[in-house]
Amino acid sequence: MSEIFSPPAAQxxxxxxxxxxVIPMPADTNGNGDIFGGWVMAQVDLAGSVLPARYMQxxxxxxxxxEFIFKQPVRVGDILSFFSSVTRVGRTSITVQVEVYAERFADQGRYVKVTEARLTYxxxxxEGRPRPVPPMPKAGG
Incomplete structure (x- = not known):
């Protein structure tokens, strides 16, 4: 059996x-047997919308x-963790950074950064027209 490249563990x-x-399943695979990039993109879009949804009311x-960067393949059974932060608030939009980490099925407790993206909502x-974003709450107040 050939050895599979294993990137260094990420914090x-x-x-x-x-x-x-989320855990990707066999139905989410591409022709190579890895998880289809479009499936990962859809999950990133969902994860990216969580923080803006709190403020857009x-x-x-x-x-x-x-920006969307696939750093490592995602495999069936990986436990994917999606982390997000708001990087910009405009008059009608919010931009977020999303990072995705895989906890490999066979290597629990070790994380590998598999994807990162920046999206704007x-x-x-x-009527589908842009409207102002409500004011963001002040920290600590």
């Missing part, structure tokens, strides 16, 4: 919030995937 971020955990839409009204 989970302490400056971001854990917003989602209504409908919102993903308007940009500013815009607050929209009932």
């Amino acid at each position: 989970l971020p302490t400056d971001k919030e854990l917003v989602l955990k 209504g409908r919102m839409a993903t308007v940009a995937v500013n 815009v607050a929209i009204d009932s």
